Amino acid sequence: MLLENLTTEATPFKKVIYSDDIKRISRADLSRSKAIVVDYGQTNIKVLNELLEIKKNHENSYFILITRDACYESTIENILINTIASYTIDCKSSVRKLSACLMHFALEDQQVTIFKNIRWHHIEQQQRLTRMEAMLLPYIVSGKKNKEITRYLDITGKTVSHHRRNIYRKFSVTNLTGLYKKLDHCIGLWEGGIIAKIDYG
Structure with missing residues (x-):
């Protein structure tokens, strides 16, 4: 649904890719990406470590993580999510917020707002x-x-x-x-x- 909406409503995005494994996306596509959206539904430190490395290599991309409350129960996971994510979205309202977020990123210059878990x-x-x-x-x-x-x-x-x-x-x-x-x-x-x-x- 997001693919269909973005290709018709957010015309500045020339290409929108969906994959169930970020490692399958080519380096060229990652280097051109404006936003990388990850549905992070289950605890997986290995995935967060991989995302940390990808973020280091693609600092100009926004990283948006769709999370659940359970994702913040582990301190280590909490810290890694806050480091990787430019923006986190609760899965219940993810589609609505994500659409608005990507439309916002499609514009030229934006003020950067960082949302941190207040415990961290x-x-x-x-x-x-x-x-x-x-x-x-x-x-x-x-x-x-x-x-x-x-x-x-x-x-x-x-x-x-x-x-x-x-x-x-x-x-x-x-x-x-x-x-x-x-x-x-x-x-x-x-x-x-x-x-x-x-x-x-």
Whole structure:
């Protein structure tokens, strides 16, 4: 239905592709994409890791994840979703919102609005994470080694090690297992609202 609607209503989109596996879409099509929409209905850290890598290689594309409430029960999943997604949509209203969202992206210059899960936003503020630490944290909790992270973010291993140590210090832990436990504890303590809205002109 979305394919039919978009090809007739959103004429600036020259091509709309549907696939049940994003790895089947060619690199050329991914590099030209304005928006990548993922129906993320079941917990799957492997899929989120793959999307994190795709996002790194296609920074100019919007990533829209259609999620369910259950997707936010895991702290690691929560962090990865917030890192990958430019916009998240609850599946109940996904078609209506997605159509409006893609029509909006079809226009020229837009102000960027980032919606973060407020529990994750609260953790960033509470632990006083720097921008670099907040950027590195999703890669750390996804289990990536320092050498891998240097390739993703084009920074030195020394920089990654420095910020990893700072993250562990701020969370009062000494290893990744401790960080997982601390994050789960932090999420459990914060039962606030759903999203925090941050606007960039």
